Amino acid sequence: MPLKTVRFETYERFLNYLTKCRDNETLNVDETPTEAADHERAHIEKAEALGYTPVYAVRIFTSDGLTPVDIFVDFPNEEPTDSHLIEICLAPENPSEGDLEIVQKLRRES
Numbered sequence: 001m002p003l004k005t006v007r008f009e010t011y012e013r014f015l016n017y018l019t020k021c022r023d024n025e026t027l028n029v030d031e032t033p034t035e036a037a038d039h040e041r042a043h044i045e046k047a048e049a050l051g052y053t054p055v056y057a058v059r060i061f062t063s064d065g066l067t068p069v070d071i072f073v074d075f076p077n078e079e080p081t082d083s084h085l086i087e088i089c090l091a092p093e094n095p096s097e098g099d100l101e102i103v104q105k106l107r108r109e110s
């Protein structure tokens with residue numbers, strides 16, 4: 001199935017989207033929409049503090065538009081340095097498995 005990336009510039013729009021997915025029973029995470037959005041917000045706030053302009057992003061199946069396959073923070077305007085990316089990944093209180101994988105990979109490469 002084809003995938004596309006949708007970006008959200010504000011926390012409110014992002015949370016609103018995740019809530020719609022939850023109501024549609026297609027939010028594929030163990031957390032509530034607010035918990036999922038707050039986790040991403042921790043990444044966003046750290047990135048902003050480091051001087052970047054990140055956005056909330058989801059990869060979705062184009063079929064219904066309400067099936068997020070991947071939830072992440074996107075940097076449409078710049079590429080963070082590896083050390084900044086590590087800080088951004090570790091910003092939430094409970095970094096996800098995916099966050100920790102990125103950190104391990106970056107630390108191996110540096």
Ligand SMILES: [Zn+2]
Nearest residue numbers: 039095096099
């Ligand atoms: Zn994360």
